[in-house]
Amino acid sequence: MATAAESLSSPHIVVVDDNPDDRLLVTRGLLRQWPGCHVEAVAEPLALEAALRQAPPDLVITDYQLQWGTGLEVFARVRAAWPDCPVVMFTGTGSEEVAVAALQSGLDDYVLKSPRHYAVLPERVRLVLERARDRTRLAAAQAALAASDARLRSVTDQLREVIFQLDAEGCCQLLSRAWTRITGLPVAECIGRPFDTFVHADDRAAALDRYLALMHGGTDLQRSVLRLLRADGSLRWVEVHARPSSDAEGRVNGLAGTLTDITARHQAEAKLRLYATVFERSADAIYVTDADGTIVAVNQAFSRITGYSAAEAEGCTPRLLKSGHQDRAFYEGLWGDLLRSGHWRGEIWDRRRDGSQFPSWLSLAAVHDEAGATTHFIAIQSDLSERKQAEARIHFLSQHDALTGLPNRALLAERIEQALGVARREGGTVAVLHLDLDRFKVVNDSLGPTAADQLLRGMAERLHLSLRIGDTLARQGGDEFLAVARCRGGAAEATQFARRLLGVVSEPLDAGERDLSLTGSIGISLFPDDGGDADTLLKAAGSALHTVKARGGNGYALHTPELAVQAQERLRLETALRGALDAGEFQLHYQPQLDLASGRLFGVEALLRWQHPEFGHIPPQRFIPLAEETGLIVPIGDWVIARACRDLADWGAQGIAPPRVAVNLSARQFAQPQLFARVKALLEASGLPPGRLEVEITESLLMQDPEATVATLRAFVELGVSVSIDDFGTGYSSLSYLRRFPIHTLKIDRSFVIELGHDASDAAIVSAIIAMAHRLGLQVIAEGVETAAQRDFLAAEGCDAIQGYWLARPMPAAACAEWMRGHDAQAA
Structure with a gap:
């Protein structure tokens, strides 16, 4: 049908009429209009069925009043067989109501039989054929368009990017299926809604500015990154590419573009930025080498710790840090562990650019590609210098007084035992002296702890300078000092040592605005007379000191059994007090x-x-x-x-x-x-x-x-x-x-x-x-x-x-x- 209707030169027309004269008149009129026209005249239902079965006619002309039915029944049969076939009713027995009913049912035209209408029938038929041809073309175009749209929709639905179109008000007119995948929102629910309602509140102002710039001709292409709100309240980072869209007259009527989910990329970039920040701001030195051991990157801490700038270190090997503390076997073991297990950690001594050496804790790790091949090595190096100094300081403080730097009682006990060992081997006397500054608590209360500490430091320095080589002075705590000395002259030499210490104590000390003179009390114990170990000798010296203090201080006393009793009595009295x-x-x-x-x-x-x-x-x-x-x-x-x-x-x-x-x-x-x-x-x-x-x-x-x-x-x-x-x-x-x-x-x-x-x-x-x-x-x-x-x-x-x-x-x-x-x- 479509082919015949396309040319209108030889249409295939079926004429349904049980009046032979009318069939003849209609056939002659059509042939005069289209000499090549194929007219098939039928009078009975069976003939009509046969004509409809052969091929789809280009047009059917039917009388209304037939001996075996009406023209409306014929119309129904034709449309049942060929829904697109046009039908014209040509009758002389119809009425206005029939005409209206026929046209309302979908009839293409209605023509009354008369001498005049016989003459116009061919023209009316031509018009109906032309309309049918147009409908056919339109249907074909629509079908092609629908097919094209279906193919486009199929393609766009497969894309990971969202294809979108906004109208002049910024409302969504088109959203591809990827929209639902990204936002979790059904497309149908989003069409017609303003696009900015899906944008995170912090990004809306910037998104609006870019939209206005596109709508008003400020730019013809806009790329932006913003955050969309998902149905579950979470966020997705998207990259938007948009350009203005125009109507037939060239007026901008909206935007069209693509929207790509870059959340994973954004997170990866954020991680990279984080890693870069950690790399650069780490307090530990970090450097990276390639598989051959050539340094390809160092951080700021590396330069700060080693003294080598990035330009100086990159392109070199870690051997530029080699200090010589570790031998060849050490490095062979290091590389063996690293290549075998992929990591190594341990303490190592390295050399700075200025030649100074420093201890560090080094962690090495191998980096492998997808195939398992080693591509790089990462080294993280912690400078242990301060830690080592702190450990040395802690060790020092464990054996020394923090205020004066003198040995404490624990270290003094070791020194006493050492001196006793020498005295046992070589003979001689060891003296232990317990010195207490008289009434120093009053000085502390009067001057304050800061000035009192300054006086104690000054006193400690003086006492230390008065010692002989081999003697040891320690601070017991507060205003008490302990000394140990080898005295070959026995008690006489020990008392002479005590008098020398008391003389040092009595010398004026600078107390800020004035000089201050102090006195001291000393208790003395001797090896082997008063004990054979440090603890016994220290207790004996303390007993002798208590006796001196009970006498008013400013003197010394050697330990005797009687003094021990007095010291015990004083201790009992203090406890009771x-x-x-x-x-x-x-x-x-x-x-x-x-x-x-x-x-x-x-x-x-x-x-x-x-x-x-x-x-x-x-x-x-x-x-x-x-x-x-x-x-x-x-x-x-x-x-x-x-x-x-x-x-x-x-x-x-x-x-x-x-x-x-x-x-x-x-x-x-x-x-x-x-x-x-x-x-x-x-x-x-x-x-x-x-x-x-x-x-x-x-x-x-x-x-x-x-x-x-x-x-x-x-x-x-x-x-x-x-x-x-x-x-x-x-x-x-x-x-x-x-x-x-x-x-x-x-x-x-x-x-x-x-x-x-x-x-x-x-x-x-x-x-x-x-x-x-x-x-x-x-x-x-x-x-x-x-x-x-x-x-x-x-x-x-x-x-x-x-x-x-x-x-x-x-x-x-x-x-x-x-x-x-x-x-x-x-x-x-």
């Missing part, structure tokens, strides 16, 4: 002070007593120095002030009100930075007015750090606390010097008072002290008054108050309260 405060073993006794002019009570002095459950009463002269040395005097002193304040408050509640209570402050207490704050807090806690507390300090304490002492005393005076100088006359101060200090009272030491009436010089000293003190506006109390004659002398000289056994012995708080109650009654 450490628990005495918590055990409640301390008591305060009070000794009244009498105002000579009025006969009334001047005040009381609080005196510390210790009653131990095993040792019984322990005199203050035995435990106070020990408490001072160990630092226990600080918490004990706080307890004394608190207890004295509470006792005065209790007496006040009983109607007994001594004007003041005097409390002694030791040098160790006075050196504490928080002394004033603690005293103030204790007063506030007790409720005692500050004016009823008096603190007593010694002359020697004034002289240790005058500037700091003045500041602390002024703080006490401003608070209302009075200050007295205890044991005046036994130190090195003068009355004129005391004018610098804010003090109220001088206490004349009992050593001057006890000789009154027997020694004229003591009487003169006492008289001078009283007279000069009064001129300075100070009150004077005499301690140790035991006779009426002493009292009378002091009263005659104008002494303000006295204290001693003549008046009353120290007594517990309750007994003192009774004494004061009775004295007040007598005075009244």
Whole structure:
């Protein structure tokens, strides 16, 4: 049919009419129009079926009213056989309704029979044939287009890239199947949606800028990288290539392009960047060689550690680092392990560009290609110089004192054993000396730890310089030093060595703003008399040292069995002292002070007593120095002030009100930075007015750090606390010097008072002290008054108050309260 319809010169037309005349008229008219036309006229259904079976006609003309049916039935049969065959109804018995029904059913034309219409029928047929030809061509074109589209879709669906097209509003018009693979979103759901809704929020602004640039002619091709959001919320990196698309008039109406998933590439590039960053920023040296061992790449750390720049190292072999520490066998073993197992690691010494050598930890690994052939070697090298130095430092510190650099006790013990071994083989004496700086804790508290450490370093250096070759000096810790020396002269040579060390200690040391002189105490033990091993000799020297300290220090002593007993006793006493405060073993006794002019009570002095459950009463002269040395005097002193304040408050509640209570402050207490704050807090806690507390300090304490002492005393005076100088006359101060200090009272030491009436010089000293003190506006109390004659002398000289056994012995708080109650009654 398509061939005949194409030319319209010889169409094959079937005429269906049971009227012979009408068939003849129609046939003649068609032949006049198309002389080559093939007209097949049929009158019966069977003839129609036969005509339709032979070949598809180009057109069928049928009458409406037939003896065996209607034209609509013929139309149905034709279309059933050949759906595309055009049909024209030519009848004289139809009506308008029939015509409408026929055309609505798909009939191509409807022509009424009449002389005039016979003449126009051929033209009407030609028009129908032309339309049929056009439909055929259109169908063929559409089929070809559909086939082409199917082939294109098949191709694009196989592509890994997304083919896309956007309209002028940026909405998706076309997306290939790869879109779903990349985003996880069905294509149908995405068509019509703005493309930027699928773009990560951080990339949308840039994507919009590129879209506008393309739409407005800024560029004709755009490449960009952005992130798309997948259906599951994850991200995919894509590379987009897009260019403007235009309509028939050349107007830009959207974009078209491709979109490629580069997530794997992006991740690989990120890894490469990471690897490059690690390579360049690694603290360890990294270098890469080819299979022949030629260096092809080095990192910055390699250049920093070895001194060779990349330009100098690349093209060379690692032999440029060879130090000579390792022999040929070492390198043969290294390469054997590397080639056999693919890796090697170990410690190695290498040489820097400047010739210096350094230890390093080297890790080597072989790199293989897909076929298993070695292509490269990677070396990672850690500089062990600092580690080795640190290990050496740790080893040094394990045997030496960190502050002074001297050997510690552990190393000294080794040196002692070495010296003992030599002495056993060759004969002779080995001396072990234990040196302690006297009252250095007070120095530490006064100057602070930094200045004290500086003094210790200076002392250590001096002591070390005083040693002989072969002697060893060690620091025990704190302010204690240990020394070991071979003394062929025995005890005499050992004591001479001790005197030399004490002389070094006594030399002034720079303490910043002033020089400071110290004293020391030394305990000495000797091999073989006092022990045969380091531990025994050290203990013996320590025992001897404790004896010297118990005597007041500033000397030396050789170890004896008796000294060992004394040292053991001192250790027991110190142990007991450490628990005495918590055990409640301390008591305060009070000794009244009498105002000579009025006969009334001047005040009381609080005196510390210790009653131990095993040792019984322990005199203050035995435990106070020990408490001072160990630092226990600080918490004990706080307890004394608190207890004295509470006792005065209790007496006040009983109607007994001594004007003041005097409390002694030791040098160790006075050196504490928080002394004033603690005293103030204790007063506030007790409720005692500050004016009823008096603190007593010694002359020697004034002289240790005058500037700091003045500041602390002024703080006490401003608070209302009075200050007295205890044991005046036994130190090195003068009355004129005391004018610098804010003090109220001088206490004349009992050593001057006890000789009154027997020694004229003591009487003169006492008289001078009283007279000069009064001129300075100070009150004077005499301690140790035991006779009426002493009292009378002091009263005659104008002494303000006295204290001693003549008046009353120290007594517990309750007994003192009774004494004061009775004295007040007598005075009244």
